[in-house]
Amino acid sequence: MRPLRPILSRLALASAVALALPAAVHAQSLSELYQAARAYDATYLAARAQAESAEYQVAQTRALNRPVAALNASATGSDYHPDRVERGTYNTAKASIDASMPIFNRANSVAIEQAERSLASSQAAFEAAEQDLIVRVAQAYFDVLAAQDALGTTRASKTAITEQLASAKRNFEVGTATITDTREAQARYDLVLAEEIAAENLLRTRRTALDTLVGRLGTDPKPLAAPVVLPEPKPSDPEQLIRSAEGNHPAIRRAQVAYDIAHLEIDRARAGHLPTLDLVASAERQRVGGSSVAIASSSGSTNAYTMGVQFKLPLYTGNATQNRVRETLLLEESARNDLESARRNVALNARTALFAVQSGIAQVKAYEAAEASSKLSLDATQLGYRVGVRVNLDVLNAQTQLYATQRDLARARYDVLVNTLKLRQAVGELGATDVESVNALLAR
Numbered sequence: 154m155r156p157l158r159p160i161l162s163r164l165a166l167a168s169a170v171a172l173a174l175p176a177a178v179h180a181q182s183l184s185e186l187y188q189a190a191r192a193y194d195a196t197y198l199a200a201r202a203q204a205e206s207a208e209y210q211v212a213q214t215r216a217l218n219r220p221v222a223a224l225n226a227s228a229t230g231s232d233y234h235p236d237r238v239e240r241g242t243y244n245t246a247k248a249s250i251d252a253s254m255p256i257f258n259r260a261n262s263v264a265i266e267q268a269e270r271s272l273a274s275s276q277a278a279f280e281a282a283e284q285d286l287i288v289r290v291a292q293a294y295f296d297v298l299a300a301q302d303a304l305g306t307t308r309a310s311k312t313a314i315t316e317q318l319a320s321a322k323r324n325f326e327v328g329t330a331t332i333t334d335t336r337e338a339q340a341r342y343d344l345v346l347a348e349e350i351a352a353e354n355l356l357r358t359r360r361t362a363l364d365t366l367v368g369r370l371g372t373d374p375k376p377l378a379a380p381v382v383l384p385e386p387k388p389s390d391p392e393q394l395i396r397s398a399e400g401n402h403p404a405i406r407r408a409q410v411a412y413d414i415a416h417l418e419i420d421r422a423r424a425g426h427l428p429t430l431d432l433v434a435s436a437e438r439q440r441v442g443g444s445s446v447a448i449a450s451s452s453g454s455t456n457a458y459t460m461g462v463q464f465k466l467p468l469y470t471g472n473a474t475q476n477r478v479r480e481t482l483l484l485e486e487s488a489r490n491d492l493e494s495a496r497r498n499v500a501l502n503a504r505t506a507l508f509a510v511q512s513g514i515a516q517v518k519a520y521e522a523a524e525a526s527s528k529l530s531l532d533a534t535q536l537g538y539r540v541g542v543r544v545n546l547d548v549l550n551a552q553t554q555l556y557a558t559q560r561d562l563a564r565a566r567y568d569v570l571v572n573t574l575k576l577r578q579a580v581g582e583l584g585a586t587d588v589e590s591v592n593a594l595l596a597r
Contacts, residue, residue: 180375184592186367187290187585193368194289200282207275214268217261220254220432249437256432256462259424267414267421274410277403284403284583291574291591293363294374295567300356301376302563307352310556311345314549318342321545334545341549375595383517383569384590386510386576394503394580399496402581408488408495415488419481425474428466435459499579506576513569520562527555570594 191197226248255261318338324330363372388394399405440454467474534551537543570591577583 180373181369182375182592182595183291183294184588186294186363186369186372186374187287187588189367189369190286190290191283194286194366197282197286200279204275204279207272211268211272214265217264218255218258220252222250222252225249225251244442245439247437247439249435251433251435253431253433253463255429257428257430259427260421260429263417263421263424267417270410270413270417274407277406277410280581281403281407284578284581287583287585287588288571288574288578290366291571291588293359293366295571296359297356297363297372297374298376299564299567300352300359303560304349304352304356306556306560307345307349310552311342311349313552313556314338314342314345317545317548317552330545337546338549341553377566377594378596381566381594383514383566384573385514386507386573389507389511391504391507394507394576395500397582398499398503398580402499402579404495405492405499405581408492412485412488412492415481415485419478419485422474422477422481425467425470425477428464430465431463433459433461433463499581502579503576506572506579509572510569510576513565513572517562517565517569520558520565523558524555524562527551527558531555 228246230244321334321338437457531551538548
């Protein structure tokens with residue numbers, strides 16, 4: 154049994170450690186982290202609450218054309234004694250219900266129409282916030298993957314340089330190489346150590362940013378499936394993209410609503426010259442009581458009911474209405490220019506996003522060719538080093554070039570995917586289906 158004790162002790166220790174460690178976190182897809190961000194991101198939740206509150210703002214404004222009623226009550230009492238002989242009290246209690254309903258009020262009608270238009274603006278703002286969330290999650294997601302790839306290529310380069318350093322030391326010891334090869338390899342090794350530290354810190358930073366965005370700890374994004382098939386932009390014609398953006402982009406829709414509201418504000422200001430007509434009604438009950446030495450106690454109550462119409466016509470407002478109309482005309486011109494500016498910015502962003510995707514796809518193809526060439530170059534350089542026609546520095550440079558190309562290739566692929574989402578955002582059509590399209594490119 155003695156030989157078994159160390160084994161059993163190690164098994165018990167391993168079991169205790171396994172129980173103490175948390176369960177392994179599985180890798181998350183882009184879709185999964187996006188859904189987590191929708192339930193956690195404060196910016197998105199604030200935009201959603203703002204959009205939901207707009208419906209209640211419209212309901213408040215619609216009440217302007219509905220009847221209103223109020224209960225009023227009062228009670229007064231007085232004690233009088235005009236001379237030393239006579240003394241008396243006098244009490245009054247009154248309660249009334251007053252109601253009114255607009256029959257004609259142009260300003261209220263315009264205000265209701267403006268509020269209904271503003272509801273569309275709030276919905277467009279919420280759509281923009283949701284599209285922005287998709288882009289932010291995708292950017293943070295692929296930033297983590299890019300940082301992982303950068304760390305991986307740095308460590309692979311470190312391994313290769315370590316082997317090259319050991320080879321240079323062996324060759325120097327047997328006299329087949331100079332000390333220069335060893336010092337060059339040592340310098341490159343020291344440099345890659347610094348690069349590894351920086352890559353590790355970048356990965357921690359990027360992972361923390363993703364954790365903060367989705368409200369989880371220890372996120373582990375799924376990598377891209379191999380081989381990677383990048384989507385082509387559709388449509389590829391900038392003018393067709395712009396035409397689509399003009400009818401779908403939330404920024405243009407919000408600017409259009411702002412212009413419509415500014416135009417209605419002119420009618421609302423001009424309504425200051427128009428009369429208003431209200432239906433009014435009132436039901437009142439009043440009770441009076443009093444007593445004095447000279448007069449016997451007396452009390453009584455009266456009821457009064459009234460109904461009619463109330464007409465108001467502004468005659469003079471100190472030129473406030475005229476100046477308000479002039480102000481709204483200028484504000485309408487400002488809103489019209491804002492709308493035109495929004496259209497131009499959307500067109501510019503759509504073209505820029507399309508060019509970024511097209512350039513990125515071409516860049517990926519160029520990096521893929523460069524990777525294949527760098528591999529052949531490294532193989533040839535290593536062979537030349539072994540036969541004595543190349544020096545150690547040539548091998549180090551070839552290795553550095555290969556790993557840098559692989560790192561840049563991975564980064565370019567991620568940029569294409571993020572820019573594809575940004576292109577859909579620039580057109581105003583980015584949605585959950587686009588997240589699923591990118592999600593389909595990830596490893597299972």
